[in-house]
Amino acid sequence: MLSSKSKKQDLISKVPEITLLFWIIKIFTTGMGEVFADYWNESVNLPLAISLSILGLFGSLALQFSVRKYIPSVYWLVVVMVSIFGTTAADVVSFLLGHSPLISTIIYLALLFTVLAFWYVKEKTLSIHSIYTRRREMFYWLTVLSTFALGTAAGDMFAGTLHLGFFTSGILFTVLLVIPMLCSQFMNINKIFAFWFSYIMTRPVGASFADWMASHRGGLGFDKGLVSLTLAILIIVLVGYVSFTHKGKSRNTAVLSSEISAP
Template sequence: MAKNPTYSIAKVKSISDNMHQAQRVLTKVPEITIFFWITKVLTTGMGEVFSDYLVNHINPIIAVALGGIGLVGSLVLQFSVRRYVAWIYWLVVVMVSIFGTMAADVVHIVLGIPYIASTTFFTVVLAAIFITWYAYEKTLSIHSIFTIRRESFYWITVLGTFALGTAAGDMTASTMHLGYFSSGLLFAVMLAIPALGYWLFRKNEIIAFWFAYIMTRPVGASFSDWISVSHTRGGLGLGEGPVSLCLTIVIVILVGYLTVTRRDVNVEPVVSDVQ
């Protein structure tokens, strides 16, 4: 008995749809909502001031080592799960923020490289990461993070964005003498450009996302520095420790809310396999 070609085509399409749905369910990153951007900015601010707190209150070498250990440990957790888990994902982001700040500071303070040079260096490094990622995967979309290699590219890219954002924020605040508050406003305006371009004119979603992702780093870091540093440095003088603690509490509450409500999880159901 001859097979019905229409049925065969429909079955193949159904299997393809099932694979696509399964990939979306297993995606290791959150949906991009307002909660994502709020949490991202908070983690960048927390990572900036807590990194400074560690370096200023314990041996800098030990501080960097602890930051590296924390980053590796959080990444092991992230790669060990098969789906997005809010508290694990944001733990990695926090650790990347802390260690990325330390990496940028080491380049400037320890190696004596000017901020403009380190900003240029991290820009080139990040561009190379994007080019390599695209050459292997043919996409830079975060909605396609469901393989180990793509997830590896994703987190390497995230680390690069944090290092670049830190160097850029320090460059505008120190080298260009804008101060922390003015730097925060500058990068907030730059952050709004791709967002408006995407929402109003439907410009390239991937470019808009990664540009905004980079900009959130100096926005969060600049304002957290402004709140924490002394009056003589142009800040409010609340201190790195108290600001770190307050931001951590807010992040924990927000991530707890996302864990319970799953507002940042794609809830599209998986279609059953055709029998």
């Protein structure tokens, strides 16, 4: 039977190393989730779309929690399902409650801060490099889900309410994504804050450019199914590359082992 220490070590590598490839795949998943959710909602009735997105989300999460190490295909499957579910849920909630994108953004921002606050109170850290217990893994995925909802609402607010359009919004959010990453690299800015801020921005970046490609008003007017399929293929190719080369596998085992061993 595995000791408590061994179980913790098994969970160390379940979150990938943050590399350029990580950000590229992440943006592709947000774009694919945005357009596919819209395509799916238009192709089937809404209750069925919601039900299937919920099943997909919980099924992928169950698979992720069942494995003991970082498996790229499993990890990124969860991110894709979170993206699809997050888009559907955010749109449904906004429609049912009649909230404007601004109100929705404020609500989801409060939700994200609540999750992060509970995470920090319980664990005294928000670092993704310290996720070696089930509880921290649960906080991690709750935060990811919250960032998707927030990013969806913020993207809708800038593109629609502020009339910036999808392409301009995509450029704006790209700048907002890159700035904290550069500041954390070359300046004394908190790396945890920089990561989560940039992570939130990936949602409106991917969604804005994907919507721009599929939009017939000021966009390229491509079929949503075609855009979804293209992005899905790119994701599969990149995740396959990561799986084959082992790029992106967490290299923080040595650092975290000392934390695990500490009394």
